[in-house]
Amino acid sequence: MITKRIIPCLDVRNGRVVKGVNFEGLNDVNSPVELADYYSRCGADELVFYDITASSDGRKLFTDILCETAKKVFIPLTVGGGINTTEDFDRVLKCGADKVSVNSGAIRNPSLINEAAKLYGDQCVVISADVKRVDGVFRVFAKGGRENTGMEAIEWIKRCVGNGAGEVVLNSIDTDGVKKGFDLEMLDAVCNAVSVPVIASGGAGCIEDFITLFKTLPKVDAGLAASIFHFGEVSIKDLKQSLANENINVRIQR
Amino acid sequence: MTAIIDYGVGNLFSLTCSFDAIGEKAVVTSDPEVIKKAGRIILPGVGAFGDAAEKLRKSGLDRVLKEEVAKGKPLLGICLGMQLLFEKSYEYGEYEGLGLIEGEIKPIADVIPADYKIPHIGWNALIFRNDDGGLFRYIKEGDFVYFVHSFYAAGCEKDTAAVAEYGAPLTAAVVKGNVYGTQFHPEKSGDVGLAILRAFCEREGPLC
Numbered sequence: 001m002i003t004k005r006i007i008p009c010l011d012v013r014n015g016r017v018v019k020g021v022n023f024e025g026l027n028d029v030n031s032p033v034e035l036a037d038y039y040s041r042c043g044a045d046e047l048v049f050y051d052i053t054a055s056s057d058g059r060k061l062f063t064d065i066l067c068e069t070a071k072k073v074f075i076p077l078t079v080g081g082g083i084n085t086t087e088d089f090d091r092v093l094k095c096g097a098d099k100v101s102v103n104s105g106a107i108r109n110p111s112l113i114n115e116a117a118k119l120y121g122d123q124c125v126v127i128s129a130d131v132k133r134v135d136g137v138f139r140v141f142a143k144g145g146r147e148n149t150g151m152e153a154i155e156w157i158k159r160c161v162g163n164g165a166g167e168v169v170l171n172s173i174d175t176d177g178v179k180k181g182f183d184l185e186m187l188d189a190v191c192n193a194v195s196v197p198v199i200a201s202g203g204a205g206c207i208e209d210f211i212t213l214f215k216t217l218p219k220v221d222a223g224l225a226a227s228i229f230h231f232g233e234v235s236i237k238d239l240k241q242s243l244a245n246e247n248i249n250v251r252i253q254r
Numbered sequence: 255m256t257a258i259i260d261y262g263v264g265n266l267f268s269l270t271c272s273f274d275a276i277g278e279k280a281v282v283t284s285d286p287e288v289i290k291k292a293g294r295i296i297l298p299g300v301g302a303f304g305d306a307a308e309k310l311r312k313s314g315l316d317r318v319l320k321e322e323v324a325k326g327k328p329l330l331g332i333c334l335g336m337q338l339l340f341e342k343s344y345e346y347g348e349y350e351g352l353g354l355i356e357g358e359i360k361p362i363a364d365v366i367p368a369d370y371k372i373p374h375i376g377w378n379a380l381i382f383r384n385d386d387g388g389l390f391r392y393i394k395e396g397d398f399v400y401f402v403h404s405f406y407a408a409g410c411e412k413d414t415a416a417v418a419e420y421g422a423p424l425t426a427a428v429v430k431g432n433v434y435g436t437q438f439h440p441e442k443s444g445d446v447g448l449a450i451l452r453a454f455c456e457r458e459g460p461l462c
Contacts, residue, residue, distance in 0.1 A: 002374065074448060166373065
């Protein structure tokens with residue numbers, strides 16, 4: 001059977017990994033290439049690289065880093081951040097990315113998903129949605145969680161999947177950085193709305209949070225986190241062993 | 255030297271890097287002369303079957319591949335490259351493949367339960383079946399490899415080296431003489447995948 005995936009996320013700015021709490025107060029953590037290699041050896045099932053650089057210099061640095069990583073790390077790599085056109089897809093796919101996640105780029109230009117899916121296949125296109133409750137309604141936020149688009153999130157995600165997105169990363173702004181567990185209510189709503197894989201993001205603070213995630217919502221395919229892995233609060237090896245002990249199907253390396 | 259066939263389908267960066275990682279020389283090429291001089295051949299591929307089969311035919315590479323295989327040269331098809339080894343595919347139409355292995359490519363949806371997600375994407379365990387032709391000599395049954403596919407090879411039981419369980423046993427690897435195929439991506443399957451590529455690289459055919 002297919003395993004639940006554990007995915008460390010590396011936010012990269014100017015060639016270094018950073019992680020913000022509620023998207024603010026960024027800290028420089030480590031070298032992306034070293035971290036990626038380390039995680040791969042620890043049993044990470046996939047890696048997500050988010051380019052949070054705005055400048056073209058930073059972008060060049062990011063693709064260089066991506067290439068360096070792809071030369072050393074032989075697990076699936078997903079890239080996001082600054083993806084606005086199919087040329088951006090091309091740029092990162094040539095550097096070793098397997099999947100490309102779009103967020104603000106798809107909000108600005110909803111046909112982006114459709115165009116990219118036609119060129120590279122559905123399996124290559126990931127919709128990443130930053131979602132926050134506003135007056136009891138799930139709303140899609142843009143620009144790294146700073147701008148409320150006013151769009152209702154479940155409808156937006158359904159539309160993206162209908163256009164060809166092959167996977168959904170759901171990042172709950174409400175639970176992100178709080179470390180009190182994933183946003184189960186929000187995830188449940190998304191899992192019931194789409195039939196493609198759903199990756200939970202935002203809120204993981206300890207191993208128990210992943211166990212709760214997969215036990216409560218068996219439809220969720222993967223759990224994504226950043227700082228708890230980067231700062232060594234949760235080791236991927238221990239996490240996967242704990243999940244296996246709970247009879248959750250994971251890939252254990254021998 | 256290994257020839258990685260470039261026929262304009264998919265991204266060969268990771269595949270090339272994986273050969274560097276195992277210390278094997280690999281050349282990305284569409285030149286028949288280079289392919290003839292290679293010790294073995296990799297047929298990669300991502301995308302739609304019909305389009306890929308057409309590109310192989312138009313470039314004449316289909317003929318080159320068949321000739322080299324007939325000479326005894328090892329050929330490994332990966333993902334769509336594996337599917338192209340078969341006789342026929344029903345992916346968005348009906349298309350002819352290379353016909354090197356008996357069987358047909360059909361939608362996964364035909365055989366798996368309705369509540370299973372499509373594509374079959376992620377890490378799944380290999381269940382060994384018939385002779386692996388040495389491909390799995392450095393790995394163990396139950397090792398995990400990375401899959402991304404919506405179609406599968408059917409009617410090839412006797413040449414099936416491994417399957418993966420996804421509500422139904424899906425063909426994961428085929429071996430027929432010097433023709434090998436993996437539905438999964440060895441270049442994205444960590445150390446297990448690299449070990450499979452290393453085993454394949456120990457096979458060598460006539461260099462002419």
